[in-house]
Amino acid sequence: MALEILMPALSPTMEEGTLAKWLVKEGDTVSSGDLLAEIETDKATMEFEAVDDGVIGKLLVAEGTAGVKVNSPIALLLEDGETAPEAMTAQQPKEQSVQQTKPRPTNERRIFASPLARRIAADKGIDLGALAGSGPKGRIVKADLDTAQTSAAPKAAKTTLTPIVPAPTDPNTITRMYEGRAFTEVALDGMRKIIAARLTEAKQTIPHFYLRRDIHLDALLEFRSELNKQLSSRDIKLSVNDFIIKACALALQQVPAANAVWAGDRILQMQASDVAVAVAIEGGLFTPVLQDAESKTLSSLSAEMKDLAARAKTRKLAPHEYQGGSFAISNLGMMGIDNFDAVINPPHGAILAVGAGVKKPVVTDSGELGIAVVMSVTLSVDHRVIDGALGAELLAAIKENLENPIAMLA
Template identity: 55%
Template sequence: MAIELKMPALSPTMEEGTLAKWLVKEGDTVASGDILAEIETDKATMEFEAVDEGVISKILVAEGTDGVKVGTPIALIGGEGEEAAPAAAPKAAPAPAPKAEAAPAPAAPTPAPVETPAAPAQPAAAPAPKGEGERVKASPLARKLAQAQGIDLSTLTGSGPGGRIVRADLGQAAGGAAAQPQAAAAPSAAAAAPAPAAAPAQPFSTDIPHEAVKLSNMRKTIARRLSEAKRDIPHIYLTVDVRLDALLKLRGELNAGLAGRKIKLSVNDLLIKALGVALEAVPECNVSFTPDQLIMYKRADVSVAVSIPGGLITPIVTDAASKSVSKISQEITELAGRAKEGKLQPHEYQGGTASLSNMGMFGIKQFDAVINPPQAMILAVGAGEKRPWVTGDELSVATVMSITGSFDHRAIDGADGARLMKTLKELIENPLGLVA
């Protein structure tokens, strides 16, 4: 019997995606774990893996198709020599040709069996399998993702063959689990609905030579979320100038000591650590705002803005305050590399309690970053440069950078934001506290 391959939910918030590229064709034999296609979500282009083995008997959705809803059949997979038709064959079997005349008679008794199919509700509610996690049927990929996202497989009902739990089932479960942290974004999305109504004014027209580039799902999502953030979140901006000389000296000493391990720390690595420590020191800023609750996090997970082809993504350094700077450096290097290849898993870029965006490498002196909801703050880091610096009554030259915190004023008072910026300044100017 042919098995339907459905558009997977590759992130908790994914509702539709673009089938960017098929990596198999009709007639190809595939095994569990083989890469079947590349799917563009609202965050990245991700690989779709097979969970069953068989032959691709029919491709239902052509590559390049936009707006494919999660759960939509995109291909059929069957056994050796099996074609797409067998999917419909079982329905035709109950009415063989010799009983063609008797067909009307069975039509009457059919209502009785029709209610029997409603019985699937019983297996779904059957508590027996739930108590025995090791007996839960799930694909290897589903087990791996469930462990990473903290989802109990015994609470799910599988949609795969024989009731097996597959990745699409995890997407639905993760969507429910993510409801609370994403609660702040939900009302914004609803409020954004009227905005497109004003958009269909007139098609763009110009006499200037140009090229029209189709918007990717990622770019559409960036546009929508940034519009919501600036429209719905009352931003307050607080800037401080920070002397970097002590931090640069410590970085040089640490890199000399880490050379044998082939680890090279960046200023950004130290700033991620500093932000994590500061958020734990000022927990009033490590929060998310929802319409009826203030979510106060017990851990500082720092999202780091990384530029990738076609947009921006924010891989997360979890528990940044508790990790060594060398560990943070290794993690962010590995995460940023996979982000640029489009290979991050959803739990590696969705969530976080605050963000850091560094444009100092481009020579940007100071800027105001847009908050990434449902987070309530983001730190914008400018370039370090030689500036006049007054120490006591003496004028000297120091390496100074400007850092600006953007705060959601609904959740964070100005005084609390100022305390966070003061704490950050102290940590950066006296950086031994970051390695103590």
């Protein structure tokens, strides 16, 4: 009996994917464990294996097809000696009907109007769709708006307020707003759709609050320089970011109540410090997770971070390498950003936004004016998980660790 091969869910958040490439063709005999296809998820391209033995009777989804829903049929598997059933030929009309379910605006009238007419209509709350244009080829011009205003009912008083028109959200309406202006339409890929959905969810559902501190880096930079000299023979070069990862991991152990995630109807307080680090890639970003970061040396953290970042840029990370964690770091300091506020990556309890280290005038411990390298950081906190005082305690621990880097090795 023919079996349907379904679109797999290759990650917990996957709802649809792109069938990037078939690794088999119709008529091929496959065994359990054989590679069938390459599936592009929201984060990576992964190989999909067969779970049963048989013959590929029909490929139902073409290579390169995007938006294939999880658990929808993508192929039919026949038993040895079995011929393709009539159900396979009935599959194509079904697919066509699904693909054509998107309604088309067949009777929608395109509105042509001059930029001045559009501005006047927006200011006066006049519906351009109700007007007949007197300009070339029916184009609505300023005179048509004047006529519409004089033919309208007289205003009750000069103080009548113009109604506030909400900003448009419909894609077609927004596109029509820019008729006559040159632009390039960029289709959203799976990663950008997921980023948009998750960030919208984060800003709408997570009660963010923000804590800011300045951190003096002179001791860390001097210590880092000395360490790198000693490690040069092993081809190891530590970055400031490596120290930041270690400082945050230790701070989560020093303030264990802040090492937590939001789980809907409960809070999960984690034991290990699993720290995620934002990595920018073309078209989006990854947040690979460094597990047990509190127990790893600076050199091992540095090597692991370099490997994860390199594979993130080629979308070769497995789901378990970028999911999980309780805390994240987003560092834009190397791009010249002094300070910023990062959006929490759910279900994390907090994220640290790291700015550039900049030389600034400071008052020293002796009360004299001096110069120090100062790095501004902002801790974005989920108030459902971490209260203000607890967040302040966590940020103080991060600052203490970075300003006393030798103690992190104890």
